[in-house]
Amino acid sequence: MGPYRAMARIAWRNALAYRVPFLMSLSMMVFNLVAMFALWQALLGDGNSLAGFTWPQMKAYLLVSFFTNCLVSTFTDFAMASRIRSGAVAVDLVKPVDYQKSRLAEALGFALLEAAAAATVCAVVLVAFGGVPLPSPGRLALFVASLAAVVPLKFLIAYMCGLLCFWTQNYLGISLARGAVSGILSGATVPLAFFPAWLRQVAEVLPFQAVTNTPAMLFLGRNPGLPGALAVAVQLLWIVALWWLARRLWHVAVRRLTVHGG
Amino acid sequence: MHTLRVYRRSLGAHLRATLEYQADFWILVVAAVLTQGAGLLLIATIFARVPRIHGWGVWEVVLIFGMMVLAQGTSELLAEGTWGLAGLINRGELDRMLLRPYPCLLQVCSSRVGMNAFGNLTVGGGLLVSALAHLDVAWTPGRVALAAVLLPSALLIKVSLTVVANSTSFWLRGAINTFAGGLDQLGELTKYPLSIYSVGLQAVLATALPFAFIGFFPVSVFLQHGRLAWVGLLTPLVAAWCVFLAVTVFSRGLRRYESAGN
Amino acid sequence: MASTSALVEATGLVKEFRRPRKAPGLAGALKHLVTRRFDVHRAVAGIDLRIDEGESVAYVGPNGAGKSTTVKLLTGILVPTAGEVRVAGVVPHRDRVANARNVGVVFGQRTQLWWDLPVHETFELLRDMYRIPAADYRRSMDRLCEVLEIGPLLPVLARKLSLGQRMRADLAAALLHEPRIVYLDEPTIGLDVSVKDRVRAFLRQLVDDGTTVLLTTHDVGDIEEVCRRIVVVDEGRIRHDGPVGVLRDTLASNSTVRFQLAAPAPLHLIRERLPDAEVTTGASERDLVVRFDRTLRPAGAVAATVMGLVEVRDLRIDDEGVADLIRRLHDRDSPAALNGAG
Known part of the structure; x- marks a missing residue:
């Protein structure tokens, strides 16, 4: 078994150790889902539609958004930040494996657990609130592919935020700020269709929209055919670009650690 | 008087210590502003398309929202230490507080200052003022008196509920109290008009876990909004009940600690 | 009060x-x-x-x-x-x-x-x-x-x-x-x-x-x-x-002699000759520990007695202090640990 698969497995085993932050963020997202369901039902429940969303479509949007929120929500940056702050990261540096790939392996391992938890919640909500329009098999396949791309994408954003702990002790603030910014710009707080035009244009050129907006639009069939495939391609492009950017950031951070002694 | 002075001094000392790290302070202020900004964006985008939700207009909802943010900031300022209670019990550090001639609950509460407090107090206060300015409230002496009773009562409810939630740490062993975190998140539901929720959830948020008395009911009675506006008059009573509950649950827990060791 | x-x-x-x-x-x-x-x-x-x-x-x-x-x-x-x-x-x-x-x-x-x-x-x-x-x-x-x-x-x-x-x-x-x-x-x-x-x-x-x-x-x-x-x-x-x-003071009258022997210790023989001493083996059967009251017999007499029975390679004499008391206390198998100390 290669070192990265081993790390993904260790992440599973560590899941128990990280169950507290995981359950915290899960409960937060579940309560948020409850609030959003109630709020949008109040607005759309009697057959209205807003910005092109009917109530069944909004339900689907909220569930996809909840699902992407759950992926890579706790493990990566939380564990990284605590190791960087305690200085334990020095041990990671002397291991014969690539730091970034190792963290990705862990995030992937943990994402399986997060996906399972999120899927359970979604299933319960579907039973309680009734169905949502399901996409055709072809679009469903594209949706699943884009969902899979969300994991490395969210990982890279979280990873770069985690690296900021080389500069500041205050991870709480960074994590809250990241949550707020990516919540807004990904479409998780409100669908991008509700944004004023300028904010929408800003969001569309940033990587965050690929986290929630892209899979949600695919699920709802808002971009059939080629545009849908292109959206997934954009996700992949962002992964490559952010992967490279994260590497640059890592080198700068490590130089800082080794030169200034943390 | 002596008790209050020591409390203030303890908070002041922690404040001074944390303000030493200016960057951390600003990161948290920005994070709080961004987090609440995301919530406001949701409200703004919704009200850009619909004039009212269940009869509630935009500035009325902002007033509720502002009360919640202000209460959160107050709790972070005055009772942030309770979030460390589980850890204090878990590590046996409550012992030293029992050895000092000062109420243990107050020592716990003042053992930290939440740095988010400043961001949240500023945002919450700003929202409160601008909502009241837009709502064209007739400031009769009666109204002023009502506000003077409602505001501190509502804030006290939030602080007390935080203490109650965290006092469960005396029974739940563990270094972090996930239950309290979940309960706090549940309270976030009351940032929106209560009527959007199912009757059961409304009942819970109005009675067993009276989070609705932090924003929704006080605002209802102050604006004379809705059939149930009169319920808001109970806010001071609910506050008294919550304080009683906080003190009782905490001292019950403490008695358990004293006889059970750790 | x-x-x-x-x-x-x-x-x-x-x-x-x-x-x-x-x-x-x-x-x-x-x-x-x-x-x-x-x-x-x-x-x-x-x-x-x-x-x-x-x-x-x-x-x-x-x-x-x-x-x-x-x-x-x-x-x-x-x-x-x-x-x-x-x-x-x-x-x-x-x-x-x-x-x-x-x-x-x-x-x-x-x-x-x-x-x-x-x-x-x-x-x-x-x-x-x-x-x-x-x-x-x-x-x-x-x-x-x-x-x-x-x-x-x-x-x-x-x-x-x-x-x-x-x-x-x-x-x-x-x-x-x-x-x-x-x-x-x-x-x-x-x-x-x-x-x-x-x-x-x-x-x-x-x-x-x-x-x-x-x-x-x-x-x-x-x-x-x-x-x-x-x-x-x-x-x-x-x-x-x-x-x-x-x-x-009480403990100071207690002494211990630790022997390293060429062969396993004949415990019963030594106990017969030194009835008022505490005779045990140490880490191995060839390590002999004899604890005795110095006021009853000198260390030399103890050493001579043992040497008369078995070939001795090495020996060390320790006077006890409070440290030994604590050590013996921590060893719960010896109920007689505090004899004479009260």
Whole structure:
């Protein structure tokens, strides 16, 4: 078994150790889902539609958004930040494996657990609130592919935020700020269709929209055919670009650690 | 008087210590502003398309929202230490507080200052003022008196509920109290008009876990909004009940600690 | 108050802990919800202790003997299951505030400084909590800064202190309100030799100045240098109570000779020749340990007797001190450990 698969497995085993932050963020997202369901039902429940969303479509949007929120929500940056702050990261540096790939392996391992938890919640909500329009098999396949791309994408954003702990002790603030910014710009707080035009244009050129907006639009069939495939391609492009950017950031951070002694 | 002075001094000392790290302070202020900004964006985008939700207009909802943010900031300022209670019990550090001639609950509460407090107090206060300015409230002496009773009562409810939630740490062993975190998140539901929720959830948020008395009911009675506006008059009573509950649950827990060791 | 001079008076002190008896796993947890069975553990099983004003008492015993529980009962952190405690006439767990003014506590393993604050803020908060008058505070601080050399530590965050610095600051924090009795729970644990010496010298000075001290420790140096009285506790009961000096004198008459033999030791033969000595084997069958009373026979006679029976490769003579007493106490298989020491 290669070192990265081993790390993904260790992440599973560590899941128990990280169950507290995981359950915290899960409960937060579940309560948020409850609030959003109630709020949008109040607005759309009697057959209205807003910005092109009917109530069944909004339900689907909220569930996809909840699902992407759950992926890579706790493990990566939380564990990284605590190791960087305690200085334990020095041990990671002397291991014969690539730091970034190792963290990705862990995030992937943990994402399986997060996906399972999120899927359970979604299933319960579907039973309680009734169905949502399901996409055709072809679009469903594209949706699943884009969902899979969300994991490395969210990982890279979280990873770069985690690296900021080389500069500041205050991870709480960074994590809250990241949550707020990516919540807004990904479409998780409100669908991008509700944004004023300028904010929408800003969001569309940033990587965050690929986290929630892209899979949600695919699920709802808002971009059939080629545009849908292109959206997934954009996700992949962002992964490559952010992967490279994260590497640059890592080198700068490590130089800082080794030169200034943390 | 002596008790209050020591409390203030303890908070002041922690404040001074944390303000030493200016960057951390600003990161948290920005994070709080961004987090609440995301919530406001949701409200703004919704009200850009619909004039009212269940009869509630935009500035009325902002007033509720502002009360919640202000209460959160107050709790972070005055009772942030309770979030460390589980850890204090878990590590046996409550012992030293029992050895000092000062109420243990107050020592716990003042053992930290939440740095988010400043961001949240500023945002919450700003929202409160601008909502009241837009709502064209007739400031009769009666109204002023009502506000003077409602505001501190509502804030006290939030602080007390935080203490109650965290006092469960005396029974739940563990270094972090996930239950309290979940309960706090549940309270976030009351940032929106209560009527959007199912009757059961409304009942819970109005009675067993009276989070609705932090924003929704006080605002209802102050604006004379809705059939149930009169319920808001109970806010001071609910506050008294919550304080009683906080003190009782905490001292019950403490008695358990004293006889059970750790 | 039972007596005018007894500062600490504990009678029939008992503390039981109930531990839930749970089978492992979810099934066990569910079963426990229904049946609620508990194991009762007696951490303190009937202790009578009287400490007079100005005494310095070492409270020793193996891990789990009930030392810390006793200290927690005496300080009012725990409520006793049975028995009575009075410290300076106050029942600690009932009148915590009054008790807090009379006592100071130092836990070697835990700090009582505010972790996130500079040290001087801790002192100022304590001053406010204990309502120490300004003049007294200044006098107290001046003295503590001088003897503990904590002046340079005052602006430092508590969590940034080294262990030795932290302990000095902790001592100062516990003594700021000039308590009548100070409880010290392993105050020198983990400290390096030079810091240990400073802490001990400081504690000795404290005792000489008339402060009553109760010290729990595993470190013999602490006992011999600071305390005049030793109380030994095991399995929740007091096993020995007397002056440290007498204990040392009694033990000093005990000697041990350790032999390294060429062949396995013929234990029964040696025991026959040395009926009043304690004859055991050490790490291997070829290591022989003979413990005897030096006043009854000299070490040379013991050595000669053994050499007459078996070929001896090497031997070493040890006189016992308090260290051996503690070591033997910790070895629970030897019930006769304290013979002659009472």
